[in-house]
């Protein structure tokens with residue numbers, strides 16, 4: 001059983017041995033690190049207090065379903081914002097890339113839009129729009145902070161995301177346009193069928209990162225009123241005089257953001273491999 | 282001289298900033314004629330081809346396609362450009378489409394042919410160019426020679442009346458040059474009108490009806506290949522051919 005099979009080359013045997021040793025070292029060091037944490041952390045001064053006010057298991061169990069229900073609102077805001085951001089930022093990116101002189105006003109507008117909403121903190125935009133606009137509109141139906149909070153989020157994120165799209169569009173080589181135009185395709189057809197599909201493919205990894213931060217920033221909308229998970233956790237925390245509900249909210253966010261981050265990493269690695277860059281160990 | 286002129290360039294000038302790249306080009310290409318453009322790097326061959334296809338706006342002059350000035354300011358270039366095919370040195374296939382879609386995209390988008398029909402015609406073209414086994418492949422899975430043949434098929438799908446070829450074998454490994462040049466031979470046999478910039482002097486000699494030597498944005502000398510290659514009348518042409526010979530390209 002043991003021992004190299006005769007079909008293996010010397011190099012394969014070496015590689016295999018190296019992998020085995022790597023796995024062994026990795027496992028040992030992981031176990032050592034976990035042991036250290038388990039042994040040392042409870043000995044830290046005031047650990048009991050920390051455990052009680054942040055990791056109260058009973059309180060967590062009690063508050064969790066309620067938090068999850070509140071989180072549904074976060075999910076809804078997210079689900080509404082996402083397609084709006086996608087469309088708006090793509091339009092802004094295309095406007096900034098247009099070359100026709102007739103479209104100059106549109107181009108200028110797109111520049112102002114990105115400069116303003118990228119330069120103002122998201123939270124400030126949410127306050128300005130979320131409190132400001134309902135004050136201007138007398139109609140009750142339109143004074144919902146949920147709507148304006150979402151609008152603010154969409155505007156802020158579209159400004160960032162449009163820059164990502166713009167970089168993607170510019171990364172498509174001029175010769176691709178030349179090839180399309182030489183077939184007789186118009187500049188609009190070229191953009192739609194040749195440039196955008198390539199640009200979008202290239203920017204998916206960075207877009208995934210904005211997606212993760214959007215998932216978190218949805219919670220900012222709570223600052224102008226809507227009771228989503230952060231607000232809910234805040235209420236519970238002050239009722240129970242214990243921070244565990246915050247930890248519960250954090251766990252809920254992590255349940256969503258960690259998988260997304262992993263997917264983003266995976267896509268990025270795949271894109272790197274596709275473009276021919278290999279990692280050097 | 283009864284063959285009609287397909288493409289005529291009259292007094293074409295073109296500058297990039299302060300550098301005059303084309304300095305008064307006059308050239309007539311008869312229907313079915315194959316003209317090669319030779320000349321040193323930077324002499325303006327690519328610019329001349331790109332201008333002929335309106336990919337690059339000219340500063341002055343006329344570009345007559347069947348006697349009609351397509352460079353007339355204010356004309357929509359798109360419907361005119363489709364009548365002129367162009368093949369690039371770097372193939373420029375669309376990497377996100379399969380081979381058959383690369384060939385079908387022009388007729389679909391520009392001529393409004395249905396997807397199925399465009400693919401069917403694309404398939405026929407690809408078979409004709411010996412690429413039937415690569416129809417569903419993607420460009421980055423193919424050799425340079427295959428990619429360039431797909432690029433030719435993509436251009437032919439638009440049924441161009443003239444083809445502009447810009448050093449279409451320069452990016453290829455030597456052993457792949459032949460398969461692409463074979464396609465060009467077939468095109469000539471089919472009577473395609475071609476304007477062909479190349480560094481392949483042997484091939485230029487074989488295929489051309491006429492050779493033009495470009496020097497600093499002007500056609501310094503032109504004539505049938507035998508005459509121009511064996512007895513160039515201009516000193517500059519002699520010098521250029523000598524350099525090419527020394528480099529072992531002839």
Ligand SMILES: Nc1ncnc2c1ncn2[C@@H]1O[C@H](COP(=O)(O)OP(=O)(O)OP(=O)(O)O)[C@@H](O)[C@H]1O
Pocket residue numbers: 297302320321322323324325326327328329448
């Ligand atoms: N877009 C551009 N902007 C500025 N200068 C340019 C541009 N395109 C070409 N040129 C310049 O124009 C001159 C002619 O270039 P062109 O590519 O037409 O030469 P060529 O004969 O095709 O050369 P090669 O054999 O190297 O392909 C060169 O000096 C080049 O630097």
Ligand SMILES: [Mg+2]
Pocket residue numbers: 326327328447448
């Ligand atoms: Mg060139």
